[in-house]
Amino acid sequence: MSTEATVNWEETVPTTQEIEQKKPKIGEQAQAQLVQRIKRLLIEQNAVLVAHYYTDPILQQLADETGGSVSDSLEMARFGKASTANKIIVAGVRFMGETAKILSPEKTVLMPDLEATCSLDLGCSAEDFIPFCDAHPDHTVVVYANTSAKVKARADWVVTSGIATKVIKHLASEGKKILWAPDRHLGKYIQSVTNADMLLWQASCIVHDEFKADALLALKEKHPDAKILVHPESPYTVVEMADVVGSTTQLIDAVKNMPEQIFIVATDNRIFYKMQQDAPNKILIEAPTGGVGATCTMCAHCSWMAMNTLQGILDVLEKGTNEVTVEEGVRLKAFESTQRLLDFAAKQ
Ligand code: 13P
Ligand code: SF4
Secondary structure, X not given: OOOXXXXXXXXXXXXXXXXXXXXXOOOHHHHHHHHHHHHHHHHHOOEEEEEEOOXXXXXXXXXXXXXXXXXXXXXXXXXXXXXXXXXXXXXOOHHHHHHHHHHOOOOEEEXXXXXXXXXXXXXXXXXXXXXXXXXXXXXXXXXXXXXXXXHHHHOOEEEOOOOHHHHHHHHHHOOOEEEEEOEHHHHHHHHHHHOOOEEEOOEOOOOHHHOOHHHHHHHHHHOOOOEEEEOOOOOHHHHOOOOEEOOHHHHHHHHHHOOOOEEEEEOOHHHHHHHHHHOOOOEEEEOOOOOOOOOOOOOOOOOOHHHOOHHHHHHHHHHOOOEOOOOHHHHHHHHHHHHHHHHHHHOO
């Protein structure tokens, strides 16, 4: 059975440039007014904004200023669950909103744009994935958080990039064979670190896939003192060149805590906002997404993350639209595999 998804979604993916061009251009004053209206509504509705590091810095700032959270996908899940707010506004992509709902069914979860998805989620449909799992009943099914609720519901474990290696090491120490999905690069990286017996689904992140090892090598030659930081969704040839491989939070911590001054960063470039905030004197260089003659469609910024806007947040707060729902039977099963992640993380 093939591990490739059969749905042909690639042709419909908007480029980041297209998404950015569609956004209405607003002046500083109008933007400040939007921010004020959102702040007031967040308080009135006992709502909290949870934003991923890849979203527009203006949204990250707003989440910080209003007692929300700016974080990686593991912390987004934890924060939403622990929050006492009635309503969670998730600025990120669809699986992040679904994870919030899976863990907090009593809360209303809204997203600025429900079309904001992820190539890993699209590349691993439940229709393809469930029979694949059924064909390998002797394997423990571990899925990355970047999947639909239905895929999580079929899994034994959900993991995020921040904790995947530890979970797989733990399972391998119990002699388990692993069926891993959907990111093939992350799977290969984990396999190289843990030596676990892993069967890999073959999807990938459309953004990180564009980082190029040959161009990175040329860049490193120009900046020999720079340290290379890589998110493990990148191709293995890029991962092999890294001084640090880690989740978004782990890469931010590396910039903050390492003594070096210059960093080449292979992940979505909106992360530079937090890195620069935490380490204002360090120099950050974007890892190349195209070698000689190559082009990029994402150009180091996820087009789906780019769909999150201030106007979108205001609209959902004013109109109550874009609610994330998960069918209860699916949610209950997905809760088990996702809660297993949180329980494991709490013991680390
Ligand atoms: P993190 O869990 O590292 O934040 O990654 C989420 C993601 O979508 C990376 O592309
Ligand atoms: Fe998905 Fe990649 Fe975008 Fe992260 S950056 S949400 S993995 S497409």
